[in-house]
Amino acid sequence: MSPLPSGLLGDLDPTSDRAVFRQIADQLREAIDRGRFREGEKLPSEAELVEHFGVSRMTVRNAFSILQGEGLVHAEHGRGVFVRPRPPVRRLASDRFARRHREQGKSAFIVEADAAGSHPQVDSLEVKEERASQDVSARLGSVRRVLARRRRYLLDGRPVEFATSYLPLDIARGTPIAEPNPGPGGIYARLEELGHRLDHFEEEIRARMPSPAEVKTLRLAAGVPVIHLVRTAFDTEGRAVEVCDTVMAADAYVLSYQLPAT
Amino acid sequence: MSPLPSGLLGDLDPTSDRAVFRQIADQLREAIDRGRFREGEKLPSEAELVEHFGVSRMTVRNAFSILQGEGLVHAEHGRGVFVRPRPPVRRLASDRFARRHREQGKSAFIVEADAAGSHPQVDSLEVKEERASQDVSARLGSVRRVLARRRRYLLDGRPVEFATSYLPLDIARGTPIAEPNPGPGGIYARLEELGHRLDHFEEEIRARMPSPAEVKTLRLAAGVPVIHLVRTAFDTEGRAVEVCDTVMAADAYVLSYQLPAT
DNA sequence: CACGTTTACTCGTATAGACGAGTGGGCGAG
């Protein structure tokens, strides 16, 4: 095995009380930050680092696992460890549900992605009636059963978010909202046609690490959190007419809000 | 060593192709989700799990490291591994900068925390002039140097966020804004007194894993992401008069926004 | 009783070795 190019990585400090695997992680992190390894580039293999630093393989793997947890690198079985490329982010503006955006024939996601030059897809559509969770019930005003609309969104083949809309049955049952494709303008356009003029939305945002199910659904790399967004739509009478629960891959999104100063 | 209470955890499935350490992590995760282990409660020790499952210690540690990465548990040297308690969250409402909240004598953070019954603190205050980063410069309209106000916020002794405000020198220099304590109502009140009537704010939100420096500053446990919020304040003439860069411990915050439907 | 010390238990760090499995290039057979 050929040795590492000299100067690429330094030596360990045996006098330091910082653990060896942390020192190795520090060096790799710094090299990445300085651009010595670029996005998508392969890092030295475990064996090369074992050689270079004179440590055991588990020590090197521990160092890599730190960097994976930080979302800096990802390992590919049989190929190597790579600097994780930053995927293009999707910007969500706070006016994305404005009435003027609801006129077109396609869903907001499709329109937006097309405009950004990406290839959008919607996936695993499912519409069914079910029992409302405690949280959804509370938000919708103590309804027992709801219409649930689930779907997953992909950009250029990569899953970026999945969402479930919950609507009270007395509003949605038997309407186009209960159809897989609710028609132009999406369910908000249908709600307004049904006489529920929308007044405002409330969005709650959390960030956390994904559950294993979410890792699978969104094909998340290690070290990528999710943004959990719960939106409630209110009509002009103050009634909550929809709750939308969305989980997004945090490395694919920037949310943008405009707040009045008054 | 006394064995684990039977029924608490099951057996491994040797026929499964799921890795042993993943199976162990799955079992522990499920036990936690089902409430068999409550918040703050101690999980079985590594040695007990080694005994129970008949595997080596590294295998058990791998299982724990998965759960740590998910933010479900945290290890304490010499004590054990514990189910991570969910700290009380601070809700940030989208009207928190409304003019009516700016009348009081204290900063928004202090007022809010007092109301919620927590003990607030502000920390490591630093006010100085410095070169604007590329990003800040772009947001403020190509200014070269800025006044930077840094501070860290704590709730009940726990650091929850740190923030830096950047203001153009022609606005802030020589004003109370350049003082460590800008006075009642904070810098937004001062800006309005100086003739910059605030019109609106723009907030950009990202979530990601923390850098090592952020882990240190916010004393973050493993598996806790940060919310990165960049707010720009605009006056009625459309000029950006402040950029505030905030990094928050994601397990301590829920952000809440109200959007018009128009 | 009060206060150090011992001791057992905990997780943290590190080594050495083994085998499995995915990837991709090179080599040889056709």
Added chain:
DNA sequence: CTCGCCCACTCGTCTATACGAGTAAACGTG
């Protein structure tokens, strides 16, 4: 030349062992 196989290299999983260091309770000494 083309195709298939093999092999070298990669990370993934797992075992066994060792010592270090933090914690807390039991213990013993004064």
